[in-house]
Amino acid sequence: MREFSYTVTNKYDLAAKPAMDIIRLAGEHKCRTYVESRDYVTDIGKLFILLSYGIKAGDTIKFITEGDDEKRAIDKIGKYVSRHM
Numbered sequence: 001m002r003e004f005s006y007t008v009t010n011k012y013d014l015a016a017k018p019a020m021d022i023i024r025l026a027g028e029h030k031c032r033t034y035v036e037s038r039d040y041v042t043d044i045g046k047l048f049i050l051l052s053y054g055i056k057a058g059d060t061i062k063f064i065t066e067g068d069d070e071k072r073a074i075d076k077i078g079k080y081v082s083r084h085m
Contacts (some may be wrong), residue, residue, distance in 0.1 A: 031067025
């Protein structure tokens with residue numbers, strides 16, 4: 001299991017475009033990916049649940065990967081999030 005935590009700095013909060021990009025990145029790997037925010041945890045593929053968290057600037061999101069490609073997946077997600085959020 002790998003984890004990556006990130007505090008959102010983007011003044012536009014978490015929008016559909018970055019959420020879809022993160023979901024796409026997670027889907028490229030052979031592992032399960034979860035997102036945690038405000039004590040809620042869900043599979044990253046559930047876009048509407050991810051967006052319903054109301055994640056905004058200052059909130060911390062934790063990404064969790066488990067499986068064969070967990071390291072590669074968390075590295076890619078971490079790079080994307082660091083650049084775009």
